[in-house]
Amino acid sequence: MKYNFDEVIDRKNSNAMNTDGFREYIFHAPQDMKFPYEDDEFIRMWIADMEFATPQVIIDEVKKRLDKRIFGYTKIFDPKYFEAFSSWTKNLCDWSCKKEDLVTSPGIIPALYELVEYICKPDEKIIIFTPSYAYFKHAADYNNMELVCSPLKNEDGYYTIDLEDFEEKAKDEKAKLCIFCNPHNPTGRVWKEEELRKFADICFANDVLVISDEIHCDLLRTGKKHIPLAKLYPGSDKIITCMAPSKTFNMAGLMFSNIIIPNKEIMQKWNERHYSFENPLSVASAQAAYAYGLEWLTELKLYLDGNFEFAEKYLKEHLPKAVFKISEATYLGWVDINAYVDKDCDLPLLFANKAGVLLEGGDMFVGNSDGFIRLNLACPRAYLEKGLERICNLLNK
């Protein structure tokens, strides 16, 4: 391997959520919350960023931008950004959006908060699938919209959409928007074409617009292919697609994402209301990622494949009653430990206090998630092994 994913990088004094923000994010507690472990003794497997360095080709381009020495108000005028993004998606999934449909946002979350406001009227409803990335719910809550959950079906760790349940919920004439995760966090599913079509056909037959959050679409197990939902419905203006270089290249702090809005009315609202300046360093990093990042990503995926295989083997051996399937996408493992814990157990608190592991689990994923933990596997393998060892030791006590 050309890149060293075993390197341990010190994140101290970088204001990282991952190292310093867990009290606030996981436990809704102040910074003086005490644990039996010092902060640097924890194994951190929680928030979805990686322990790997952003590729040097990206850092070099950011440095070049720094050397221009002025960081005034910035917007993307140079066509090179669109060219890089569009070649990236063309290469990745044989699809690209129209230039006039692309806007950018400081993140997919802020975009979701805005889009819900632009799309929905106050008495309408938003559908999500559970377990869910919690910010889908937060986007509905923030806008005082009613949330409707359709639980995914789980057969021995393999998740599918319950089309009957979803159709019933979509038929409610107040249901106007579905926030969809493709591929899916936290279950790691890469939806098949047939699944995507059946899901979207129900949406369109019932006048439900889709925001397809595809932030994890670059991080598939080697050999898997991403299908953007919009690719299956060319010309449709009922799908808003969200993609970003942030998860892929470990640069979430640079706060930059692509939002593709083919719907003219929604785009008009976005243009009228969205504060649309860019961070010049974020633009440089995103453009470099899409233009030069493929070689690094290809190796990263191989390393992640290895981490998933390692975790599968380790759990089979040390935690035989857990249910774990290698995620088809993301670097997040979704583990059913119901055989080892009580249903109402606060899992993040248990593992922080008793195992020295920071992880997310249970109702942090909105619903349909009791007794499940989500493990971030994007770390050096030795670190992963330590985390798994601590988790298994606790559960086997």
Ligand SMILES: Cc1ncc(COP(=O)(O)O)c(C=O)c1O
């Ligand atoms: C499905 C999903 N959407 C969005 C985000 C965050 O997006 P952003 O950092 O662009 O706001 C995450 C981060 O974990 C995620 O898993």
